[in-house]
Amino acid sequence: MEFIDQQINPPTSWDKFEELCRALFASIWNDPLASRHGRSGQKQHGVDIHGFRPTSPGEILGVQCKGNDRNFGKKATTKEFDTELAKAEKFTPALAHWTFVTAFANDAELQAHALAVSCKRVAEGVIPPGMVIPPGNKGP
Numbered sequence: 001m002e003f004i005d006q007q008i009n010p011p012t013s014w015d016k017f018e019e020l021c022r023a024l025f026a027s028i029w030n031d032p033l034a035s036r037h038g039r040s041g042q043k044q045h046g047v048d049i050h051g052f053r054p055t056s057p058g059e060i061l062g063v064q065c066k067g068n069d070r071n072f073g074k075k076a077t078t079k080e081f082d083t084e085l086a087k088a089e090k091f092t093p094a095l096a097h098w099t100f101v102t103a104f105a106n107d108a109e110l111q112a113h114a115l116a117v118s119c120k121r122v123a124e125g126v127i128p129p130g131m132v133i134p135p136g137n138k139g140p
Helices: 014-029 078-088 108-124
Strands: 049-053 056-066 095-102 129-132
Touching: 014 049, 014 056, 056 078, 078 095, 078 108
Parallel strands: 056 095, 095 129
Antiparallel strands: 049 056
């Protein structure tokens, strides 16, 4: 079996998931200084990770991470997406882009909602959110 055919389980703790996401987005953004925002117990305004792209140094990028707790059957919801996006809108300084990242199983309703919200916001000229679900994450 090739590596690409294997499903990798998400990290067992939210802390490890956030650090994995920080490393991923530091690479995607080409920003080795991308950081986790705040610490546990502090208000983070919908942003767990922030950073910049070298091509757009004045634009702050934000990521909200939602880990997976398979033991309790939880999943990300459209309400949770909207709640976190509303918080991110209040992040200071303002974000140029925000991404909702989850280790939960693919969910067509949530993905359709995120796409619709993104398209609407782009048309309105407001920060566009995105959504990332790791490829091949089929859930339990």
